[in-house]
Amino acid sequence: MTATATSPSATILPFAEPLKAVRDTRPLRLITCGSVDDGKSTLIGRLLWDTKAVKEDQAATLARDSGSQNDLGLPDFALLLDGLQAEREQGITIDVAYRYFSTDRRSFIVADTPGHEQYTRNMATGASTADLAILLADARAGLLEQTRRHATIAALMGIRQFVLAVNKIDLVHYDKAVFDRISHDFREFALSLGVRQITAIPMSALKGENVVYPADASMPWYDGPTLVEALELATVRSTQAGGFRLPVQRVVRPGESFRGYQGTVAGGSVKPGDSVVILPSGTIANVSRIVTFDLVRNAAVAGDAITLVLDRQVDVARGDVIVSLDGQPMTGHHFDAQLVSLQPGGIEPGRRYWLKSGSRRQRVAVEPISQLELATGKWQPHASTLAMNAIGKVRLSFEELAVFDAYDQNRSTGAFILIDPDTLNTVAGGMIIAKRAEVGGIHREDQRVVLSLPADLAEQLMASELFANRRDETEIKRMTAKQAAELFSNAGGDI
Amino acid sequence: MPLSVQETEVKNPPVSRPPLDPHLKALENEAIHIFREVAAEFEKPVMLYSIGKDSSVLLHLARKAFYPGRVPFPLLHVDTTWKFKEMIEFRDEIAEKYDLDLVVHTNPRGAEEGITPFSHGSALYTDIMKTEALRQALDAGGYDAAFGGARRDEEASRAKERIYSFRTPDHKWDPRNQRPELWNVYNGMVRKGESVRAFPLSNWTEVDIWRYIQAEDIPLVPLYYAAERPYVERDGMMILAEDPRLELKPGETVQHGMIRFRTLGCFPLTGAIRSTASNLEEVIAELEIATVSERQGRAIDRDQSGSMEKKKREGYF
Structure with a gap:
């Protein structure tokens, strides 16, 4: 049980991550960004190989398929990753794949996304759940515009921890000056994006230097962590600070006497006796019990899947959000948001889409305002269709009252997807910036x-x-x- | 604080256990979230139940997700008639114990055309008795969502599978054209006839499954634990030799030894491993030093490279 969970005033806590006395062993979710040329597949393959996530029979299949090994006698790691036949045929990665590995201290979920074609869309998908981004740079090429683009997207999607992997350092003769220059440039750039937790590591993924095992012999000048050490030390984002949020997924009524509201706590914490508001109706009630299969609990925190029982008969439906009385989210009909356009048709001005956020789905009209120019990092006015892979600022207008937090305050209740009402496909991922003033004085x-x-x-x-x-x-x-x-x-x- | 005991329709209410570690808790929370979301958004969900360890974990999570209510959808078992006998006994016990709606379907072509894993080879047999049978059962039930216990770490083509995996009316999977999936916001909108396969265990690994089984004390088919059993060596696999339908080929003899199974499927296609791990603790200890993947014992994965992707495109889970 954490201090947050038992705190008597759990609803309004500062938005700061307290230092953890006990190591957090939740899986760390991360994304790898880089192009084929940077050696990304080799890096991930190396991570899986050196942490023994690849088993012998998989390696045998790999050896059989590739028919060749690299000059270090290891299988071609890229083949290990490109699971789909289409990719093998084309030799490129076309979508997001998830990889799993673990060390004695922690387990990791890697979103592996392509480096070139449609990378914005796929990176946004992979980055949406990631706590940390590994950005690859080729030591020979230095910091490319593409690395800056990837960092920009990662920061936009809310990632606040970067690891810069300066790969192929062996090909510049382990030159410290090269590493220092690239990492200095990157640090400057990341700071301009508002990212302050930055670790730069010189490595050779192919040779396995500074990935899992240190490389004291070839790089005596480097005394920082290996990649895996850096990942083990990274923090997992927590939304336990801030107001309580429970998007209601289901109402459960197994018998006449029981009515519970099922959902996953999307922010803050809750305990019996807390006063809560049901949004958007604004009805107030008190929490009487928190029910889970593991008997009754005296508190629940962000991330917990629970069933909440209130002390009175109130009207609560799927899509409602139960929130703390203090520190409520924003409610309104107009919001400003950033979004990433995901499909060939783009996001059309004035078109009505389905918006899903948490468990709530409602109609929304979208008006583009500006578009991010990835090459310069500047926002340019843009009121027409946001083409696939475009990142735009938009105004959202709802017919029914909407409930959101700002994305930088809460990555659950501040996030949404847009669904095309004709194709029913997911066409955008979005992040709430703020509520727009309504009618105004x-x-x-x-x-x-x-x-x-x-x-x-x-x-x-x-x-x-x-x-x-x-x-x-x-x-x-x-x-x-x-x-x-x-x-x-x-x-x-x-x- | 005082608590009143509420009457519910749940049989076998839970018992108190020590809390899960944060890693398993996070995986459990994610799975429960997916279960609830699918149950709320789809008209007629069903859960694919294969009786194996992953299905057992999936079922346990479903019971947790909907507690104190019943599991609000049926379980579907595609019975090829070639499953291990102990699996079928276990299935019926569990359905009774937890008050589950169990639907069992067998492709009638199996009996009509005499299709067996011996006569038709593993590829054709699997296609008819598993993939085609699954499509028949899903069509007959009119299900618009089917939960499965697949994990992304199992096989290369699974690594790109979404948590909501969209399927066309004829159950086809198009890996090139999957819906993007961001955060934990799932798009559950489908047209009539279309469906999704939902995978609450997507982010679990084999070790997670076993550790969770241990932490939650989930009952399993005893075949997962080592015991002295009769077997026949065939095509490099140890096949359990207790079903009278298994005919010995020239040169084959029934041997006896301490063996167990890492995965369970149709007995003629599932290879055992030599092991002395006769309880959960020993199985986990063995797993942590294992150097081969669990699917190594599956004949159907080895037919050809990319064979799982091919089967999945055709509607296999």
């Missing part, structure tokens, strides 16, 4: 000023001569003082 709409005023004030103003003279420039909306106050508080930073 004062804003322009077709050059008319809209004033939302308490009803009595509105009547007074409309009766005035000044108003009569400028009738077509202004529109008055009547509302109660309470509604007006809410509008102002919701508008937040826009005023």
Whole structure:
């Protein structure tokens, strides 16, 4: 049990990762980014080989298929990875594959994504669940534009730990100066992306130097960790800080007397007695019990799949989010988001899509605002279709109230996919930036000023001569003082 | 705090166990999430139940996911009639014990055309009695989602399998054109006739399966544990020799020895390994120093390179 779980005020904790006294043994999810030329397949193959994740019969099949070995007497690692026949035929990796290996200290899930063709789309997919990115650079070539692009996408998808693998260091005669220059350039660039946890490692994946085993003989000047040591020390992201979030997947009613809400805690923690709000309805209730198959629990934290029982009969359905009373998510009809366009048709302005976030699916209209130019890292105005592999900023408009956190606060409740209503395919992955101000106290709409005023004030103003003279420039909306106050508080930073 | 005991329809309620380690807990949470999501989004899910260790873990996770309710979908067993006898006994016991809806399907062509693993070879036999039988059963049930216990670490073509693996109305898998899958947000929208295969164990490895079985005390078919058993050596495999339908070829003799199985399928196609690991602790200890993969004992994977991908495209799990 962690301190978070038993804390009496578990709903509002600072967004900081506390130092862990006990080593976290959850699997570390990582993504490898680099092109074929950088030796990515060789690196992953080497990781699997040296951690004994490849068994003898698999190696035998490999040897049989390749019919040849490399000059170190090892099988061709790329063949080990390119599982599909189509890939073997074309000699390229075409999609995301997942690899598993473990050391005595930890286990790892690697999202292996292609380096060139459609890499944005596949990288975004692989990066969405990753805690760490390994970026490969060829020591002879240095930091390429492609490495910068990969780092940009990884940072955009919320990865905050980078390992720069300066590969093929043997081919530059283990020159420390080369390594220092590349890692310095990379560090500067990563910092500009907001990534501060950076480890640079000189290595030869082919020879197995500084991957699993250290290379003191060939690189006595390097005293940092091997790749595997760096991965063992990496942190797994936790959303236990922040407000409690439970997207409701199912309502379970096995008998008349029991009604539970099943879902996976997407943020914060919860314990019996906590007051919660059901969104979007806004109904308030208290948690009476947390039920799991392993008997009743006295607390649950982010990541736990639970069944929550409330103390009163309330209307809760799949797609609702049960949240802590303090530190609630944003609710609204308009949000700003970043998204990655995943399919050939692109994301069309004004088109209505299905949006799925957590367990909630609702209709949304999407308006592109700008597009990220990967070569420069600059956002350029862009209001037309976002083509496949484009990264764009968009405005989302919902007919029904939507519930989100900002992605940089919560990678679950801030993430969504878009589904094409015709093909039913997944066409975009998106990340919420912020809620957009709604109607606002004062804003322009077709050059008319809209004033939302308490009803009595509105009547007074409309009766005035000044108003009569400028009738077509202004529109008055009547509302109660309470509604007006809410509008102002919701508008937040826009005023 | 005071707790009132609620009446539920669950048989065999759980017992208290020490908490799982964070690694297994994370895998369990992910699997439960997938179970609930599929059950909520699809009209008629079914769970493929093969009686093996992965299926046993899958079933345990399903019971956990829906507790205190019953497992809200049936279990489907494709019975080739060539399974180990102990598997069938175990299946029926489990269905009774946990109050499960069990659907058993056998392709009638097997009996009609006399298709056996001996007469038709493993490739054709598997195609008809497993792949075709599975399609028949899924069509007959009108299922729009089928849970399976496949893991990505099992075989190269599985490494690219999605957690929701989309299938056309004729059960085809197109590895070149899979739906992107980001975060844990799954796209469960399908048209009539289309379906998904859902794989809650995607991110588990063989060691995880065994450690979880140990931690959760999950019952298994006894064939996974070593015992003195009769066997015949054929094509480099040790085949269990207790079914009267196994005919000895010239030169073959029934031998006896301490053997066990790492995977369970049709007995004529499943090779045993020599082992003295007669309980769970010993099996795990043996596994941790194993140098060959578990599928090494499967004849069907070795027919040709890329054979699993070919079978999967045609609708095999």
